Amino acid sequence: MSVTLDTYLVTQEDLSAGRTTTEIVDAAIAGGIDIVQVREKHRSAADQLAITRELREPTADAGVALVVNDRVDVAVAAEADGVHLGDDDLPVAPARDQLGEDAIIGRSVSTVAAAATAEENGADYLGVGAVYATSSKDVDADEQAIGLDTLTEIAEAVDIPIVGIGGVTPGRAADVVEAGADGVAVISAITAADDPEDATRALAEAVRSGKRRRADDPAVEGSA
Numbered sequence: 001m002s003v004t005l006d007t008y009l010v011t012q013e014d015l016s017a018g019r020t021t022t023e024i025v026d027a028a029i030a031g032g033i034d035i036v037q038v039r040e041k042h043r044s045a046a047d048q049l050a051i052t053r054e055l056r057e058p059t060a061d062a063g064v065a066l067v068v069n070d071r072v073d074v075a076v077a078a079e080a081d082g083v084h085l086g087d088d089d090l091p092v093a094p095a096r097d098q099l100g101e102d103a104i105i106g107r108s109v110s111t112v113a114a115a116a117t118a119e120e121n122g123a124d125y126l127g128v129g130a131v132y133a134t135s136s137k138d139v140d141a142d143e144q145a146i147g148l149d150t151l152t153e154i155a156e157a158v159d160i161p162i163v164g165i166g167g168v169t170p171g172r173a174a175d176v177v178e179a180g181a182d183g184v185a186v187i188s189a190i191t192a193a194d195d196p197e198d199a200t201r202a203l204a205e206a207v208r209s210g211k212r213r214r215a216d217d218p219a220v221e222g223s224a
């Protein structure tokens with residue numbers, strides 16, 4: 001499995017100022033989004049399935065990967081490209097058994113040890129965070145923002161791609177990528193933006209800028 005992860009939209013309709021998830025995703029596709037995760041945690045499985053099915057054709061037509069948060073069963077039923085799994089979900093290996101070798105399976109981590117384990121277990125990519133404080137997800141009191149230094153340690157510890165998530169904005173995305181992420185995952189930076197299409201473009205430009213900065217860094221092996 002190989003997937004582009006530069007810009008990654010995680011959906012959450014209740015942050016979209018009255019617009020539907022499909023409208024937000026359509027705008028993100030127009031702005032060049034690479035991958036979309038259906039994360040409508042307060043909706044029923046039936047609703048999650050309906051939303052994912054509605055997004056199947058437009059994402060496939062645009063060459064945009066479509067994954068489902070938490071629910072392997074919804075991903076199978078909607079013929080999504082994969083799932084994004086966290087600590088409370090099915091482990092990677094049984095999810096792989098159900099979804100197949102070609103499925104995209106992402107795993108959330110916030111420590112080097114968890115990242116190494118997820119890689120060993122066959123995850124295709126890691127969602128690393130929360131990098132910065134966020135109000136889009138309830139986090140336990142002991143789960144503070146991990147910051148860029150921990151993200152760099154995780155990036156250096158694994159060979160699979162990682163995306164930084166949590167409080168990422170167009171103004172911060174270049175720093176996240178320069179610190180070692182392959183891309184950035186966001187909810188509010190696109191979903192709550194006045195113009196989600198423009199916000200997606202701004203994120204993509206910031207990711208390119210972070211990659212240029214990393215390539216130019218003499219501390220990075222093989223750079224100029």
Ligand SMILES: Cc1ncc(COP(=O)(O)OP(=O)(O)O)c(N)n1
Binds near residue numbers: 128163
């Ligand atoms: C890309 C990406 N990274 C991390 C997460 C967080 O997943 P999880 O820890 O399972 O929490 P919920 O999103 O399920 O509340 C993610 N969804 N996507």
Ligand SMILES: Cc1ncsc1CCOP(=O)(O)O
Binds near residue numbers: 133137
């Ligand atoms: C789902 C998730 N996992 C870690 S932080 C987060 C929320 C990201 O939302 P935002 O981009 O609005 O901070």
Ligand SMILES: [Mg+2]
Binds near residue numbers: 069070084085086087
């Ligand atoms: Mg989850």
